[in-house]
Amino acid sequence: MEELYEILEEMQPEIDFHKETALIDDHLLDSLTVLSLISELEDAFDITIPAVEIIPQNFNSAEAMWELIQRLADE
Amino acid sequence: MFSISSYFSVEYLLMLLPACVFCYLILPKTARRFSLLLFSWAFFWAVSGKLIVYLLVSIVLVYVFGLWLGSLLEKQKQALASCEKGKKKAIRARFQKKMLWVVVPGVLLHIGILLIVKYTPFFADNLNSLLRILHIPAAVKPLSLAAPIGISFYTLQAASYLIDVYHQKIPADRNILRIALYMSFFPQIMEGPICRYTDTASTLWEAPRIRWENFIRGSERILYGLMKKTVGADRLNLLIKNVFDGYAANGGYTAYDGFVIALAALCYTIQLYMDFSGTMDVVIGTGEIFGILMPENFKRPFFSRTISEFWTRWHITLGTWFKDYLFYPISMSKPMKRLTSRARKRFGNHYGPLFSGGIALLCVWFCNGLWHGSGWHYIVFGLYHFVLILTGSLILPLSIRLAEKLHISRDHWLYHFLQIFRTFVLVCFGELIFRAKSLGEAAGMLKKIGTAFTFASLKDGSLFTFGMNQKDYLILFVLLGLILVISLLQERGVKIREAIAGKGLVIHYLAIWALILFIIIFGAYGQGYLPVNPIYAEF
Numbered sequence: 027m028e029e030l031y032e033i034l035e036e037m038q039p040e041i042d043f044h045k046e047t048a049l050i051d052d053h054l055l056d057s058l059t060v061l062s063l064i065s066e067l068e069d070a071f072d073i074t075i076p077a078v079e080i081i082p083q084n085f086n087s088a089e090a091m092w093e094l095i096q097r098l099a100d101e
Numbered sequence: 102m103f104s105i106s107s108y109f110s111v112e113y114l115l116m117l118l119p120a121c122v123f124c125y126l127i128l129p130k131t132a133r134r135f136s137l138l139l140f141s142w143a144f145f146w147a148v149s150g151k152l153i154v155y156l157l158v159s160i161v162l163v164y165v166f167g168l169w170l171g172s173l174l175e176k177q178k179q180a181l182a183s184c185e186k187g188k189k190k191a192i193r194a195r196f197q198k199k200m201l202w203v204v205v206p207g208v209l210l211h212i213g214i215l216l217i218v219k220y221t222p223f224f225a226d227n228l229n230s231l232l233r234i235l236h237i238p239a240a241v242k243p244l245s246l247a248a249p250i251g252i253s254f255y256t257l258q259a260a261s262y263l264i265d266v267y268h269q270k271i272p273a274d275r276n277i278l279r280i281a282l283y284m285s286f287f288p289q290i291m292e293g294p295i296c297r298y299t300d301t302a303s304t305l306w307e308a309p310r311i312r313w314e315n316f317i318r319g320s321e322r323i324l325y326g327l328m329k330k331t332v333g334a335d336r337l338n339l340l341i342k343n344v345f346d347g348y349a350a351n352g353g354y355t356a357y358d359g360f361v362i363a364l365a366a367l368c369y370t371i372q373l374y375m376d377f378s379g380t381m382d383v384v385i386g387t388g389e390i391f392g393i394l395m396p397e398n399f400k401r402p403f404f405s406r407t408i409s410e411f412w413t414r415w416h417i418t419l420g421t422w423f424k425d426y427l428f429y430p431i432s433m434s435k436p437m438k439r440l441t442s443r444a445r446k447r448f449g450n451h452y453g454p455l456f457s458g459g460i461a462l463l464c465v466w467f468c469n470g471l472w473h474g475s476g477w478h479y480i481v482f483g484l485y486h487f488v489l490i491l492t493g494s495l496i497l498p499l500s501i502r503l504a505e506k507l508h509i510s511r512d513h514w515l516y517h518f519l520q521i522f523r524t525f526v527l528v529c530f531g532e533l534i535f536r537a538k539s540l541g542e543a544a545g546m547l548k549k550i551g552t553a554f555t556f557a558s559l560k561d562g563s564l565f566t567f568g569m570n571q572k573d574y575l576i577l578f579v580l581l582g583l584i585l586v587i588s589l590l591q592e593r594g595v596k597i598r599e600a601i602a603g604k605g606l607v608i609h610y611l612a613i614w615a616l617i618l619f620i621i622i623f624g625a626y627g628q629g630y631l632p633v634n635p636i637y638a639e640f
Contacts, residue, residue: 037450053413057424058494061432061454065441077433078268080425 027092033066034088043088050082060085067091073098105147108291108383109330114323117144121287122390126311133308137282137391144287145250152249155218159211160284163259164277166207170266171273173200204267208260215256218248223475251290253472257422258284262298264426271298279306288387292380294398295418301393309392319389321598324616326382331624332580333375337368338625339568345369345536354546359554361567362546366533370525371581373532374402377416401588406520408489408527419472423465432461451498455491462487473535478543482535489527576623 034043041054049055055063063085064075073095084094105112121140125133145153177196181189216224225243232239262283265271274280283302344365347353354362378399388395398417405411412420431437437457445453463484470483504511530547537543558564565571587597601612 053410056409057428057432058454058458061441061458062445062450064433065438065445065454066450068438069442075433077429078270080429080433 027088029070030067030088030092030095033070034063034091037063037066047087049087050085055085067095071095071099103147105144108288108380108387109327112147113144114327114383117147117287118387122311122316125308125391130308130310134278134282134306137287137305137308138278138285141282141285141287141290145285145290148291149249152247155214155249155252156255156285156290159214159255159259160277160281162207162210163262163284164274164280166203166210166263167266167273167280168275169203170200170207170263171275173203174266174269174273200267204263207263211256211259215252217244218246218252220471220475221246251292254293254295255284255290257295257419258297261295261422261426265298274298274302276306282306286388286393288384289395292377292384293416293418294381294384294396295422296395300396301388304393311390312392315392316390318598319386319391321613321616322386322389323383324613324620326379326386328580328616328620329375329379329382329584331620331626332576333584334372334379336569336573336577336625337372337375341365341369341372341536341568343568345538354542354549357549357567358558359550359552360556361558361564362533363529363550363554364564366529366536366546366550369536370529370532373536374399401592403525403528404521404588404592405524406517407493408486408524409493411524411528412486412490419469423469427468428461428465431464432457437461452495455494458494459491462491466490476539478534478537478540481540481543482531485531485534489531573625580623 031043034041038055038059041049043049046052046054050060060080064080067073068075075094075098079094079098084090103112103116105117107113117140121136124136124140128136142153145156173196177192180192180196184192222243222245225241229240232241262271262280266273279302282305283296283298286296286301286305289296344354344357344362347356357365381398385395385397396418400414400417402411402415405414432441432454437460441454441457444456447453448455466483466487467480468483469486470480473479473482501511503509504516509516533546534540534543537546558567565574569577590597602609
């Protein structure tokens with residue numbers, strides 16, 4: 027989880043990822059940032075994130091992203 | 102014959118809708134859903150007549166292809182249950198491939214019908230122009246097919262259903278009548294919102310009882326939409342028609358100077374908002390009466406600070422459709438992912454994704470432009486927004502650095518206000534291209550704004566003879582002021598209807614009657630006015 031926070035904070039230092047729970051719904055992360063983030067997450071955690079998983083529920087918070095990463099790593 | 106021209110017509114608001122509500126109220130629960138379906142088809146028939154056959158064919162196609170996908174998923178499940186652990190990946194890949202061969206033709210059939218019905222003359226005209234340029238003595242005779250109402254909207258709903266079944270987001274529905282209701286529900290068939298299956302299908306089928314508070318809430322929303330349309334959109338129509346559709350004998354738009362053309366573009370932007378968001382108020386309000394919650398299509402778009410944000414607040418369901426079914430599938434395809442990964446390493450986190458994202462954005466905005474209509478100016482309208490969004494992303498780091506150097510706070514209200522103003526001006530220019538009859542006329546209008554901008558018509562008063570007089574402008578300002586106050590309160594999280602209802606019964610009903618009176622007194626109807634046709638229904 028700490029590694030995820032590091033990635034997120036490096037990418038968007040002005041966002042408090044410990045608090046935000048509506049990153050997509052409140053448009054804090056736009057589509058292009060999401061693309062960059064996915065690429066970083068795939069490299070860092072050795073997972074493949076399919077397009078169908080790119081839904082607000084999976085990216086609205088750091089916790090949701092972490093759950094997604096763990097689920098995809100288990101598959 | 103009984104016909105309906107729009108959701109603001111007497112036939113809809115005072116005949117079809119009350120009749121549907123009445124039948125819904127007196128019928129038992131199991132019959133309500135069928136009454137909704139029959140009224141939906143009656144509505145479609147009243148607008149498009151025999152062309153309802155297109156909708157029925159689409160419903161059958163969605164049902165059949167959905168079931169086909171469902172049976173493949175069932176077979177996959179059985180195969181996975183009885184296989185060894187190491188073979189699961191191969192089985193999944195085999196069935197994925199099979200399902201792809203079902204979902205792609207299913208979606209393409211729908212898109213194909215849309216292209217043939219809506220775009221054949223456009224493609225034929227362009228092909229003929231190309232043949233002429235190449236001096237080939239041949240010509241294609243374009244098929245002239247009448248398009249049923251809402252085909253651009255229900256086609257996207259059909260495609261989203263099939264793709265969602267393919268991705269196992271939803272199960273294939275075995276009930277064709279539930280699919281029919283999802284595809285045909287009368288308030289949203291003409292202009293959206295483009296609903297997903299999970300948004301409305303189960304509630305529609307459940308057909309909840311009409312509750313008094315829902316009836317009042319829905320009616321209030323309908324009245325608010327009616328106000329935007331009759332007091333705002335219809336009032337602006339005469340000036341807009343004079344400038345954009347001016348008679349050739351009078352010189353068309355060339356009869357006006359740059360100021361009047363710019364004013365008409367501004368008025369058209371406001372009209373489009375009043376017409377489309379007003380229609381959405383009627384549509385969503387109608388849904389609320391029946392206890393059906395449809396997704397919002399507008400969230401105060403003119404408060405947007407960037408073009409990118411604007412498209413998350415304007416025609417939201419179209420934007421999310423393109424994002425989910427075009428942008429991400431393209432940008433997340435294997436070659437694009439490789440491109441993103443390589444570009445990130447070379448150009449960093451900000452510029453890296455712009456390569457694959459840019460290609461995906463180009464596809465989205467080309468399709469977005471084309472979806473709106475068959476004309477090059479629509480495609481240019483789409484590409485105009487593509488360029489603005491991409492440029493916005495490209496210069497973002499630069500503008501942040503510049504603001505830091507100049508000690509300008511990017512969080513200051515004045516900075517935000519300037520961003521909002523800039524975005525609004527850019528949107529108005531886009532809408533000018535959108536509304537112009539052709540690309541040539543759009544270019545001519547922009548040229549006049551740049552080269553012949555004078556306030557002469559304002560000084561000599563001739564501006565008030567171009568369709569809107571002083572009284573019209575005054576009423577418009579009052580309306581815009583009212584909507585601005587309501588929008589500002591909504592931006593702060595105030596729920597207007599709840600807030601008024603909370604003030605007590607007397608104030609609540611006084612507010613409703615005040616709204617009705619405002620529409621009756623200041624609505625732009627009757628002699629001398631020309632109601633605007635539902636703009637988005639033509640797309």
